[in-house]
Amino acid sequence: MSHPASSERTRIKICGLTREHDVDAAVDAGADAVGFVMYAKSRRYVTVQRAAELARRLPPFVTPVLLFVNEAPEVVQQACTQVPGSIVQFHGDETPQQCHAATDNGRLAYIRAARIPLDDSPFDLVRFAADFAAAKGILLDAHVDGFGGSGKTFNWSRLSANVQPGPAEHAALRHLVLSGGLSPANVGDGIAQVRPRCKTLAVDVSSGVELDGPGNQGIKDPEKINRFVAAVRAADVLLAKSTHGLRSPNLSTT
Numbered sequence: 001m002s003h004p005a006s007s008e009r010t011r012i013k014i015c016g017l018t019r020e021h022d023v024d025a026a027v028d029a030g031a032d033a034v035g036f037v038m039y040a041k042s043r044r045y046v047t048v049q050r051a052a053e054l055a056r057r058l059p060p061f062v063t064p065v066l067l068f069v070n071e072a073p074e075v076v077q078q079a080c081t082q083v084p085g086s087i088v089q090f091h092g093d094e095t096p097q098q099c100h101a102a103t104d105n106g107r108l109a110y111i112r113a114a115r116i117p118l119d120d121s122p123f124d125l126v127r128f129a130a131d132f133a134a135a136k137g138i139l140l141d142a143h144v145d146g147f148g149g150s151g152k153t154f155n156w157s158r159l160s161a162n163v164q165p166g167p168a169e170h171a172a173l174r175h176l177v178l179s180g181g182l183s184p185a186n187v188g189d190g191i192a193q194v195r196p197r198c199k200t201l202a203v204d205v206s207s208g209v210e211l212d213g214p215g216n217q218g219i220k221d222p223e224k225i226n227r228f229v230a231a232v233r234a235a236d237v238l239l240a241k242s243t244h245g246l247r248s249p250n251l252s253t254t
């Protein structure tokens with residue numbers, strides 16, 4: 001079997017973890033990052049202390065991601081101190097200035113969620129990425145009430161026209177995180193559509209790897225996590241085969 005080059009390997013983040021068992025399942029399956037929801041209105045909410053406890057289980061090179069929604073800067077900074085090696089995911093209405101302040105004037109790494117409308121209303125992702133040029137990457141999620149974690153998928157084909165990273169001011173667009181309603185069944189299609197638009201792609205899943213049933217937000221299903229990771233790996237291999245290593249000249253590799 002041919003293996004994709006490391007720059008073509010889709011990174012995997014499993015988000016909304018609340019239990020030791022689920023952290024271990026994500027790590028065992030091969031996740032690159034795990035997410036903790038620090039938003040008190042979410043059913044996946046964990047306190048900073050709990051996130052720190054869970055993150056202590058992580059082996060080296062698996063990144064803890066702390067997800068905030070419109071949180072006070074000092075809370076974000078304190079959480080990052082308590083969870084060493086973490087990076088921040090801003091998933092609310094934070095402005096670039098607020099992200100800068102909350103990340104201790106840019107000293108902490110962050111990704112910024114862009115919430116793409118579910119209808120056809122316009123969303124200028126290139127402009128958004130330029131505004132958040134200090135972000136390590138842009139996470140693409142569906143615009144929903146409650147900010148995220150809804151299991152809803154936006155129309156990926158909307159990205160085709162305006163996602164063409166290249167100019168330095170759009171650096172954050174070169175590193176995309178696809179999220180919103182991903183599952184073992186659809187993640188391969190998402191990778192095929194979005195990865196040619198960026199330099200590195202990660203996929204981020206929460207609802208799609210949880211146990212079925214309304215009360216199970218925050219309760220992961222190890223079998224679904226394994227199937228999700230297998231589907232990502234299969235998509236990587238397929239894409240590597242179909243492109244034969246050739247990338248569009250629009251896509252800077254510097």
Ligand SMILES: O=C(O)c1ccccc1N[C@@H]1O[C@H](COP(=O)(O)O)[C@@H](O)[C@H]1O
Binds near residue numbers: 015016067141
């Ligand atoms: O998970 C939540 O409860 C949540 C709350 C507020 C903002 C974001 C949230 N989750 C993130 O939303 C995306 C998509 O999740 P899903 O796979 O559609 O359930 C993902 O980044 C979650 O971590």
